[in-house]
Amino acid sequence: MPFTVTIIGGGIGGLALANGLLNRGIPIQLYEAASAFTEIGLGLSLGPAAYRALPLLDPALRAIYDSLVTTHADSPGYEEFRTTWFEIVWGCGLDEGGVLMDLKAEPSGQTALKRADFVNALLRRVPRECVHFGKRLVGIEEGDGVRLQFDDGDVVNADVVIGCDGIHSRVKELVCQSVLLPRYSGMYGYRAVLDMEDAVAAVGDKRARLATMYVGKGAYGISYPIMQAKKVNVGVYVLSAEWNHDSWVRPAKREDLQRDTEGMGRYVQALAERMPDPSQWAIFEHPHISIYARSRVAIMGDAAHASTPHQGAGAGQAIEDAHVLVELLNDERVRSAEDAVLAFQAYDHIRRPRSQRVVTSSKENADLLCLSLEGVSDDPARLRETLNERFHWLWDLDVQDQAERARTKMIELMNSRSFSNTSRCQPRASI
Secondary structure, eight states, X not given: OOSOEEEEOOSHHHHHHHHHHHHTTOOEEEEOSSSSOOOOOOEEEOOHHHHXXXXXXXXXXXXXXXXXXXXXXXXXXXXXXXXXXXXXXXXXXXXXXXXXXXXXXXXXXXXXXXXXXXHHHHHHXXXXXXXXXXXXXXXXXXXXXXXXXXXXXXXXXXSEEEEOOOTTOSHHHHHHTSOOOOEEEEXXXXXXXXXXXXXXXXXXXXXXXXXXXXXXXXXXXXXXXXTTTTEEEEXXXXXXXXXXXXXXXXXXXXXXXXXXXXXXXXXXXXXXXXXXXXXEEEEEEOOOOSOSEETTEEEOTHHHHOOOSTTSOHHHHHHHHHHHHHHHHTXXXXXXXXXXXXXXXXXXXXXXXXXXXXXXXXXXXXXXXXTOOTTTTTOHHHHHHHHHHHHHHHHOOOHHHHXXXXXXXXXXXXXXXXXXXXXXXXXXXXX
């Protein structure tokens, strides 16, 4: 391979990309701002499309994921819910606790794990000499190649660069040629990881062990088991038009959490009572941008299309991005950094419409789960129909066909380049 892919950012997207490229013999260098990955207790779940993409990146990634995940079959007596994504129940009102629908996700169902466990497992597969910690990007310029400047003074010259550096991406600034700030989505949340025993005491065995969304007026709750059903990831999300705090996290009092859940029923209130920290987390998203790639530089994952969590699609979209990029860069026609430029353009052409639709749909899902989406509200039949439509559009993607459509676009661009070069070489007609 005559060029090296430089990856900025070592989250799930960057590490999945690194593993996929290395699996095909494509050299990489990865730069991560953090000095080391810290233990983060937040849960992660992949939908069926991203789950199908994992082994296409590298068969080992599916095996790693499967070894770490918690499924409903990890709780004896709940094996019949193996293909359930979430049970969606009424969080308030006369039908409180009643099941609105069992949302199925064939064939994987709900698969949840600790984000840090997956990140560290992916990292272990990348050769130590390819990973550089404590490298915060502060400048990026393009000339014959790409010049990267880090806050420790180091300067690196790269052939091609893929920014996987999150919602505050510096790589995005070069691609978009402007500074684009994340925007508040109109919702904040409370979140925690509870011991299974505490969750069972709060909501009973079934609701604790079975992934559940509690729909309610102006707020909704979520819980699902992680760590082989030893822990439960819990969140409460509240519609709020304003966020008047400089930080994404603001301190709150127990009374704030009680106020925000007073319209919900006993299940959400009982989970909220057991949350050890009532801090409020603002939910931000990425405004749509017009381009994911400029010349030798591309962006993917949250750097390109950070989404709200209301479809559980953020990590999955990064993995879909990685799969398309790996397929294109591994194509036998891509022999130089100049060819990679056309691969990046094809990636942008295919991935931008889908990933931006996910951002829009996820934001709308907040209103849907808070029983305030126009045309749906709290109508049970419309809720079931809309939830099924939205999630199955997200999940029922032919992931390999997506990559092949990107390949077709890349070949089209290469043919256009060849025609243009040939035309420039023709002698001019004499007058």
